[in-house]
Amino acid sequence: xxxxxxxxxxxxxxxxxxxxxxxxxxxxxxxxxxxxxxxxxxxxxxxxxxxxxxxxxxxxxxxxxxxxxxxxxxxxxxxxxxxxxxxxxxxxxxxxxxxxxxxxxxxxxxxxxxxxxxxxxxxxxxxxxxxxxxxxxxxxxxxxxxxxxxxxxxxxxxxxxxxxxxxxxxxxxxxxxxxxxxxxxxxxxxxxxxxxxxxxxxxxxxxxxxxxxxxx
Amino acid sequence: xxxxxxxxxxxxxxxxxxxxxxxxxxxxxxxxxxxxxxxxxxxxxxxxxxxxxxxxxxxxxxxxxxxxxxxxxxxxxxxxxxxxxxxxxxxxxxxxxxxxxxxxxxxxxxxxxxxxxxxxxxxxxxxxxxxxxxxxxxxxxxxxxxxxxxxxxxxxxxxxxxxxxxxxxxxxxxxxxxxxxxxxxxxxxxxxxxxxxxxxxxxxxxxxxxxxxxxxxxxxxxxxxxxxxxxxxxxxxxxxxxxxxxxxxxxxxxxxxxxxxxxxxxxxxxxxxxxxxxxxxxxxxxxxxxxxxxxxxxxxxxxxxxxxxxxxxxxxxxxxxxxxxxxxxxxxxxxxxxxxxxxxxxxxxxxxxxxxxxxxxxxxxxxxxxxxxxx
Ligand code: B12
Numbered sequence: 001x002x003x004x005x006x007x008x009x010x011x012x013x014x015x016x017x018x019x020x021x022x023x024x025x026x027x028x029x030x031x032x033x034x035x036x037x038x039x040x041x042x043x044x045x046x047x048x049x050x051x052x053x054x055x056x057x058x059x060x061x062x063x064x065x066x067x068x069x070x071x072x073x074x075x076x077x078x079x080x081x082x083x084x085x086x087x088x089x090x091x092x093x094x095x096x097x098x099x100x101x102x103x104x105x106x107x108x109x110x111x112x113x114x115x116x117x118x119x120x121x122x123x124x125x126x127x128x129x130x131x132x133x134x135x136x137x138x139x140x141x142x143x144x145x146x147x148x149x150x151x152x153x154x155x156x157x158x159x160x161x162x163x164x165x166x167x168x169x170x171x172x173x174x175x176x177x178x179x180x181x182x183x184x185x186x187x188x189x190x191x192x193x194x195x196x197x198x199x200x201x202x203x204x205x206x207x208x209x210x211x212x213x214x215x216x
Numbered sequence: 217x218x219x220x221x222x223x224x225x226x227x228x229x230x231x232x233x234x235x236x237x238x239x240x241x242x243x244x245x246x247x248x249x250x251x252x253x254x255x256x257x258x259x260x261x262x263x264x265x266x267x268x269x270x271x272x273x274x275x276x277x278x279x280x281x282x283x284x285x286x287x288x289x290x291x292x293x294x295x296x297x298x299x300x301x302x303x304x305x306x307x308x309x310x311x312x313x314x315x316x317x318x319x320x321x322x323x324x325x326x327x328x329x330x331x332x333x334x335x336x337x338x339x340x341x342x343x344x345x346x347x348x349x350x351x352x353x354x355x356x357x358x359x360x361x362x363x364x365x366x367x368x369x370x371x372x373x374x375x376x377x378x379x380x381x382x383x384x385x386x387x388x389x390x391x392x393x394x395x396x397x398x399x400x401x402x403x404x405x406x407x408x409x410x411x412x413x414x415x416x417x418x419x420x421x422x423x424x425x426x427x428x429x430x431x432x433x434x435x436x437x438x439x440x441x442x443x444x445x446x447x448x449x450x451x452x453x454x455x456x457x458x459x460x461x462x463x464x465x466x467x468x469x470x471x472x473x474x475x476x477x478x479x480x481x482x483x484x485x486x487x488x489x490x491x492x493x494x495x496x497x498x499x500x501x502x503x504x505x506x507x508x509x510x511x512x513x514x515x516x517x518x519x520x521x522x523x524x525x526x527x528x529x530x531x532x533x534x535x536x537x538x539x540x541x542x543x544x545x546x547x548x549x550x551x552x553x554x555x556x557x558x559x560x561x562x563x564x565x566x567x568x569x570x571x572x573x574x575x576x577x578x579x580x581x582x583x584x585x586x587x588x589x590x591x
Binding site (some may be wrong): 006019061062063066067069070099103107109123126127128152153154183184208 | 246305307320322325329389390391394395398399439440443444445478498500522523526554590
């Protein structure tokens with residue numbers, strides 16, 4: 001297939017962590033009329049997926065995972081204008097944030113990157129995010145899943161505040177909530193009304209995949 | 217032996233009568249429980265700077281501004297090459313509490329980092345090139361006089377260059393450090409080299425300071441710093457620093473309280489003398505017994521994990537006894553009551569009631585005896 005060579009070039013660019021190559025490959029693919037959604041899901045995403053697997057097995061470090069994600073973002077900048085609205089709606093959306101008062105983001109960002117590698121569209125709000133902002137974004141983006149991260153014992157209760165705010169805004173039933181961080185537990189999740197807790201990114205990402213599969 | 221003698225003897229891998237244990241000055245409560253624990257053998261460690269720093273031709277101003285809807289303190293540095301700024305968010309209590317922490321023990325955190333754009337490197341490099349370190353031993357002499365035999369005073373020096381870039385100047389949020397390191401490698405490395413050079417005189421100043429231990433608040437961690445980065449940017453700096461310190465008979469202590477499993481072999485090869493604040497699982501990923509066996513020429517100051525304190529005194533008792541059983545005969549060890557969270561009086565008393573009775577060399581029978589004395 002003619003499209004194949006463009007898809008391979010995109011994948012290779014991700015695997016080689018090559019900013020220049022990804023832009024070139026993306027421009028060539030778009031120029032040749034490759035379906036933009038395929039360029040993402042069958043070109044760059046499989047590259048990300050391999051990087052994600054290597055990270056999970058310990059062959060790659062956080063540095064490679066982060067840079068691969070950034071190279072993919074660079075490719076997305078070229079491809080995005082070609083993606084029509086309907087296309088982007090078919091991808092599963094996740095909103096993720098580290099809660100207010102907490103600036104630890106390494107774990108949260110790993111989860112976000114692994115989800116992107118699994119074909120999710122991820123809205124990453126960063127760190128120290130107040131509940132009100134999270135609610136606004138959930139309202140706006142209507143994600144299937146909301147992910148919350150907290151590492152400090154003093155900020156863990158903020159995850160409960162976000163869930164209470166979702167409830168107050170009438171959004172709780174519309175979005176699954178997964179919480180993460182080294183000190184979360186099933187008991188804590190139940191106490192604050194989250195759907196799932198995870199101390200491990202790989203397990204958490206599997207759960208998210210299951211959820212969207214169930215949801216169709 | 218006095219508390220100071222114990223800590224120093226253990227830190228120099230010598231003979232010690234009892235397992236040294238201490239509270240870090242800036243994490244310690246003050247009051248009856250702390251006084252009681254100190255009377256029962258707990259020492260104090262106190263890190264103070266051995267220098268003052270002057271930046272020539274650099275103006276710095278601070279103002280309160282509202283940035284993306286939040287009140288922050290903006291510090292701007294102006295140089296002939298241009299200016300850079302950082303935004304800091306401060307929780308209630310910051311500045312009213314020792315060591316600039318909030319009432320909940322959180323330091324001000326940066327919402328915007330000193331280095332944001334590629335152009336900023338040149339400005340920051342100018343600041344580094346024009347930084348002068350001047351010896352100032354008064355803070356150490358004063359603390360030594362105050363503490364006497366109650367504990368040790370360490371000379372505090374800044375993080376090594378790449379740690380400073382990663383954690384503070386570029387920042388690690390959203391993978392920013394890695395992205396800069398991938399996109400602007402020359403700029404990152406150019407600045408790194410300038411910083412490394414600028415620190416050279418400081419190592420000499422620290423080595424000549426009246427403290428026996430020189431301490432770096434490195435926050436080394438194996439997730440952020442992978443073995444490749446460690447070998448290339450961290451190891452050479454530790455080697456350079458330790459060379460100077462060792463010439464003057466001083467010890468190098470580096471603060472590392474995260475997960476260190478992936479770095480353990482490299483740390484073994486480094487010239488660091490004291491692994492300060494090593495946290496056993498569940499916070500860290502390296503049991504103390506394993507760390508002692510792979511780091512044969514190093515001394516470990518164990519950071520007692522905050523995660524255990526949250527479970528209360530009974531959990532502290534169990535965890536501490538298990539820890540002791542795992543480190544028999546107890547050489548090359550110092551226990552720090554905490555390096556992060558504030559410790560409640562009841563947890564501090566519980567840990568003290570165990571550690572005050574740890575005679576060295578430690579044996580299983582001695583630990584059984586301590587356990588019986590508690591029930
Ligand atoms: C790196 C680090 C920092 C860096 C953060 C850099 C960054 N960009 O994130 C810096 C130096 C800035 C920092 C600052 C502070 N830190 Co800190 N930090 C750490 C450290 C060493 C590692 C954390 C980490 O990133 N681990 C690696 C990641 C991958 O693991 P993780 O976060 O657990 O994530 C995994 C899972 O939990 C899960 N996960 C996480 N989030 C999510 C979300 C979802 C949705 C899912 C599904 C899964 C998931 O997946 C991840 C991968 O498997 C830990 C010690 C430790 N060993 O944990 C202390 C630690 C977390 N910090 C601590 C403290 C106290 C602080 C400070 C308050 C210090 C101070 N006094 O000011 C400040 C906090 C400031 C603030 N307002 O937040 C304490 C917290 C104690 C407590 N229980 O409250 C710890 C435990 C250190 C200690 N020795 O006690 N810290």
